[in-house]
Amino acid sequence: MSEPAVAVTGLTKVFPVPLQRRSIVAVRDLNLRVDAGQVYGLLGPNGSGKSTTLKIILGLVSPTRGKTEIFGHDSSRVASRESVGFLPESPYFYKYLTAAETLRFYGKLCGMRGERLSARIDELLELVRLTEARNRRLRGFSKGMLQRIGLAQALAHEPQLVILDEPTAGVDPAGSREIRDLILDLKQRGITVLLSSHLLEQVQEVCDRVGILANGVLVREGTMTELLAVQNQTEVVLEGARPELLTQIAALATNAGARVIDQRTPQTTLEQLFLEATERSGDASR
Amino acid sequence: MKDSAHRALSFGRISALTANTLTELTRLKVFYVLLLFALLLIGSSAFMARLSFQQEFQVLKDISLGAMSIFTSLLAIVATARMLPQDLEDRTIYTILAKPVARFEYLVGKLAGVLLLLLISTLLMALLFAAVLFAREYAALAEVTRQMSSAPSEQLHDAVQAVRNATFNPDLLPGISIIYLKACLLASLTLFISTFATTNIFTIVVTVFVYFIGHIQGTAREFWLQQNGGTALSRIFLGVVALVFPDLQLFDFADDVVAGASIPFTLFANAAGLGCFYTVLYLLLSTAVFSGREL
Ligand SMILES: Nc1ncnc2c1ncn2[C@@H]1O[C@H](COP(=O)(O)OP(=O)(O)O)[C@@H](O)[C@H]1O
Numbered sequence: 001m002s003e004p005a006v007a008v009t010g011l012t013k014v015f016p017v018p019l020q021r022r023s024i025v026a027v028r029d030l031n032l033r034v035d036a037g038q039v040y041g042l043l044g045p046n047g048s049g050k051s052t053t054l055k056i057i058l059g060l061v062s063p064t065r066g067k068t069e070i071f072g073h074d075s076s077r078v079a080s081r082e083s084v085g086f087l088p089e090s091p092y093f094y095k096y097l098t099a100a101e102t103l104r105f106y107g108k109l110c111g112m113r114g115e116r117l118s119a120r121i122d123e124l125l126e127l128v129r130l131t132e133a134r135n136r137r138l139r140g141f142s143k144g145m146l147q148r149i150g151l152a153q154a155l156a157h158e159p160q161l162v163i164l165d166e167p168t169a170g171v172d173p174a175g176s177r178e179i180r181d182l183i184l185d186l187k188q189r190g191i192t193v194l195l196s197s198h199l200l201e202q203v204q205e206v207c208d209r210v211g212i213l214a215n216g217v218l219v220r221e222g223t224m225t226e227l228l229a230v231q232n233q234t235e236v237v238l239e240g241a242r243p244e245l246l247t248q249i250a251a252l253a254t255n256a257g258a259r260v261i262d263q264r265t266p267q268t269t270l271e272q273l274f275l276e277a278t279e280r281s282g283d284a285s286r
Numbered sequence: 287m288k289d290s291a292h293r294a295l296s297f298g299r300i301s302a303l304t305a306n307t308l309t310e311l312t313r314l315k316v317f318y319v320l321l322l323f324a325l326l327l328i329g330s331s332a333f334m335a336r337l338s339f340q341q342e343f344q345v346l347k348d349i350s351l352g353a354m355s356i357f358t359s360l361l362a363i364v365a366t367a368r369m370l371p372q373d374l375e376d377r378t379i380y381t382i383l384a385k386p387v388a389r390f391e392y393l394v395g396k397l398a399g400v401l402l403l404l405l406i407s408t409l410l411m412a413l414l415f416a417a418v419l420f421a422r423e424y425a426a427l428a429e430v431t432r433q434m435s436s437a438p439s440e441q442l443h444d445a446v447q448a449v450r451n452a453t454f455n456p457d458l459l460p461g462i463s464i465i466y467l468k469a470c471l472l473a474s475l476t477l478f479i480s481t482f483a484t485t486n487i488f489t490i491v492v493t494v495f496v497y498f499i500g501h502i503q504g505t506a507r508e509f510w511l512q513q514n515g516g517t518a519l520s521r522i523f524l525g526v527v528a529l530v531f532p533d534l535q536l537f538d539f540a541d542d543v544v545a546g547a548s549i550p551f552t553l554f555a556n557a558a559g560l561g562c563f564y565t566v567l568y569l570l571l572s573t574a575v576f577s578g579r580e581l
């Protein structure tokens with residue numbers, strides 16, 4: 001089996017509370033493995049330890065016990081960050097820089113320069129659809145735009161692994177749709193994505209595998225299909241079925257020892273409705 | 287996977303951080319300090335019209351070097367104090383340190399940005415100072431030549447020479463370099479304190495505190511040695527104090543420069559060496575504290 005993109009073994013993180021005896025256990029004995037090419041979603045309510053886990057994987061916070069690795073390199077080593085890009089939770093960048101200057105700055109931090117860097121900046125701006133805003137200062141950027149420049153910054157050096165902390169939080173539905181499309185695009189290109197979220201339905205469509213954290217403990221883990229399949233049930237969606245047909249189906253099912261337990265008109269999602277409505281009025285292009 | 291390609295210390299990464307810090311600082315309009323300096327010089331030269339030219343140049347140098355020393359020191363402390371806390375508070379630091387950037391590189395890059403800003407400011411102030419000095423010299427020479435138009439040429443020559451001597455003093459240059467190095471030391475000290483401080487006010491207060499201790503410690507040490515004699519224990523204690531609090535009195539020879547005394551080379555070299563030593567020392571201490579810090 002090939003080397004995992006991220007391996008977390010026996011990870012525990014305890015934050016001491018200043019001036020108090022007790023301390024907060026943010027992550028408790030966590031084991032996690034993200035295979036290369038997967039989109040992995042770390043889910044859980046606020047304060048369940050998602051951000052802490054991601055920060056430890058990136059070497060920004062040190063673990064109390066256990067260890068984390070990126071492609072086999074210990075997170076405590078600076079070199080482990082050569083192959084990873086990170087978008088923190090509600091990121092702030094230098095407000096006095098323009099979009100292009102911001103990407104140039106981060107590109108240089110990744111060791112890029114010259115022609116290659118300039119070409120990459122154009123590419124990234126195109127990718128996150130900020131070419132129009134390339135010479136605007138971040139001071140005036142909307143939340144969605146900041147999130148996109150953050151994503152571009154994370155992708156600067158074409159990392160094999162991208163870690164995104166709450167990438168769609170606080171972004172409007174159109175912006176959130178765009179970010180999810182970008183994630184799917186990364187997946188297409190074989191890039192591993194590890195993301196955290198508390199917005200479950202948004203994660204559902206992009207993730208191959210999810211882990212659910214509660215109070216720092218991994219309570220569930222598995223592929224989307226494994227976790228969400230309702231055992232023993234099958235959904236049939238029909239078009240143009242007359243009532244007689246439905247009665248016949250019910251009879252057939254009973255004969256075969258099965259049972260129809262629900263019958264309803266499928267509904268579009270509110271998100272779909274929102275996107276269609278705003279798309280038409282031209283708002284979604286912003 | 288770029289395995290062994292990672293370089294522990296990269297000039298490219300550090301210079302990116304340095305350039306960015308410099309941009310940030312210039313956009314914060316810290317250069318208003320320089321405007322203040324210019325106003326002070328121009329204002330004071332208006333007031334000096336009533337003095338004799340020897341006195342005038344004396345006062346001009348005194349004010350200029352004094353103001354330069356205060357302004358660069360202030361600039362060093364104020365520009366550095368908020369640098370690290372700001373990046374931590376805005377969480378910009380996550381995006382930077384999630385790149386293959388070592389914490390040492392981050393601190394070196396940031397500090398270098400401040401030192402560069404201080405260098406530019408010091409040079410601009412020195413330039414302004416030189417410009418005012420030469421303008422006054424020109425005026426004084428014109429005045430002398432006019433007053434002594436009927437005097438013998440030898441006397442005129444002497445008088446002109448006297449004006450020239452009163453204005454230009456080769457010791458101004460080492461004097462100004464030491465002012466710069468002292469500001470570098472203070473910037474590095476401020477950075478160090480900001481690695482463990484909880485608020486900017488704390489950083490500034492502690493830095494100013496160390497600044498004053500640094501200024502009186504030389505005198506205090508002599509006094510102590512007189513009182514307690516040179517026992518081994520007191521020497522060790524004083525050694526430790528001297529290591530933590532740099533003897534800033536050694537940097538204050540602006541007064542001698544103004545008085546026209548020449549600075550002995552050893553004194554200059556001593557102060558310059560000390561300035562560099564403490565700048566590096568505080569940077570290393572900053573790295574030691576910052577490396578262990580949770581973000
Ligand atoms: N630097 C810190 N100091 C003290 N406690 C912290 C720190 N960072 C996180 N915590 C605590 O750890 C727990 C998990 O936080 P976090 O990882 O941010 O959760 P999530 O990202 O899932 O919302 C929370 O109880 C939080 O208060």
Ligand SMILES: [Mg+2]
Binds near residue numbers: 050051089165166
């Ligand atoms: Mg979080």
